[in-house]
Amino acid sequence: MERVDSVHIPENKECGQPKTFMKRTHIKATKAQMQSYFAWLEGKTKGFPSFKIRFGHHVLELSFPTQELYEEYKISLKYVYMDSDAAANGAIRFWNTALDDVLPPGVGEGANVIEYEGEAGFIRANRYGRWFGAYDMTTHIQYVCFDGRDLREYSPTWHPFRREFHYFAQNNGYLYLHSAAVGVDGRGVLLSANGGNGKSTTALSALTENMDYVSDDYLIMDTKTRRVYPLYSCGILNSDSLNMLPGLKEHVIGEVPNRPGRSIIDLLPYWEQFADGMEVCALVCPRVIKGEEVKDPKIVPDEHKRGKMQMAVSSARQNGENQIKGSNFVYRVFDCVKEIPSYELILSKDTKKNADALKKLIKGELKDV
Template identity: 30%
Template sequence: MRAPDLITDPAALAEQFRTFVAGHGPACRCEARFGDFSVTANFHGFTPQTSYGQALRPVRHAAAPALTIHVFDGEACGLARPRLAWTLPDFGPKRVVPGWSSDNRTVYLLRGENGLAVADWQAKEAFIWMPSSDAVPWYERAAPFRWLFDGLAARLGMATLHAAAVGIDGEGVLLVGRGGVGKSTLALACLGNGFDYVGDDYCLFSQASTPQAHALYSTAKWKKDATVTPAWLNSISPDAVDTTQQKNIVFVDAAKPQSLVDSLRVKAIVIPSIGGTTQARLEAMPQQAALPHVITSTLAQSEAGAAPLVRAVGHLVRSVPAYRLHMTRDPQESVSAIRDLLAKASDAGRVV
């Protein structure tokens, strides 16, 4: 078989994929919410079982998508890996390949999947090549395209945050901080107590008249060896296990469908911390002191530019109050503290 032609720029890479799509049959397709927008994902060479759009939040009334994503199982499609004329200085520490990216197009090297991708932002299309569906790790199946959504969110005036979001009657809190501080544990404990659920790890943030957290995924994850696990999780079997991160995964749309909401109005930022107290309590903190807790892990994981992300988070922390939640080993106490905080917000029209 003749080796693929050498591709020398992102536009040619996108065009090669576009030509392949035009000459081949239908794909497994899903349409998903993206804040007030939608995205479409087409899985070429995948079966309904091997495609990985299940974790995306379905859209109810699809308009023209903000982005159409084409994912290729190279082996099943007979599509060889494109040969690119990139060199070592083109690469950076993350997936984005700076030497091959611009405002109009972004190229990604998917090291974990041994794949690559290109987003043509003007054409509102993205193309993802993988050697086979077997190369898709479970962290990608549980949170599909997060690395791609960073760039899309920035171009739509939003931001993807490394944060959990839960609430009551449309009003909620963002749970923020580095991995391991208890965000997922607290979010899942709230979920088990009937709270509205946007996400336990990632969400979309938009700033209109009021800050809003929008759902990205319908999954929840918790560590297999967690010292504190909300009781309701002990009575269910995980839908999957991410062996690379040693996390259990459950699809919330099956386990707790009544709790899934599309968005919440953000009334406060909460930074959980575990240990050193015998009773869960909230401690007000200066808004600017909350900034590093929101931005540090988000920035470390984001594939978008730093400047717009810092501006968005800066606007967020100036808009709502921030609290440190000192948690005990009993998650129910922390759930009660969040419930009381939201009750005050509902009664007063703002958190006091």
């Protein structure tokens, strides 16, 4: 076992706050050491209540330390929930205990950030965040532990487990993307835009206009086939967008904590429009022209590839890749979607017209793009 200790001094530009010294420990472990440790972790989490979900063409098991958490997180994963005995291709185990009770003996003494890795997997822990995560590369089982924290503080119940789903995705031939997707007859478009530019509104308005639906915010893409698959059965809209789609108001099941005016919507009443998978024929970047009344939506080529860049960078922020030194995630996203045509959709206030424009693009009925 090779151990390297270092002191990391994060940049702090806020006036009046001293720099924080964060001691980091990086340990290289043998395959045997990692496998022995993962076997011990599996024993610690055995017997927790669990359920399985469809993850593209894989099966993923999720287990929780309490029945309450099991029930709460199942709500947003109802569409991909599996009531079967199908063998899982991997698992995510969540539980709550002191970090020192789960770290290998002697690891992380005096350190705030611990990285312990080898050929068989890795462990990452952060004492400031009171968080521990481990990934077994052989079994594709993840272990996520919180020291005195509620899991709901770390992962929202409406679009949960972004980082954990990302780890499973990248090790099983998928990309976990911050993107929406809607379509017609098995073919569709990715919708990607910075916040406030109508990505979720466009996706959910398409759903209300009887288009096929995969996601309003997050999905997974098969890197070989470029097919996209759903994960979540809840959507999020701000109050202005919800007023534009009043039919969704009766399906609101809660508010996003600490985000006034953002509603959580149960989309299962639209179950029949959910697509189990969808071929992607284009990437569309919705855009709101502020201060201008747009009567009819317009689709134009995205010559600067803004949509692809926004999707890649935003996905890296959401799944934690932007915090990993030397990550090639953004490059891998670009490489996967480089052959997909890219467009901008100038949105109008008429959500039906916006959906109709997407339908024409998907069907190849637009002659001027």
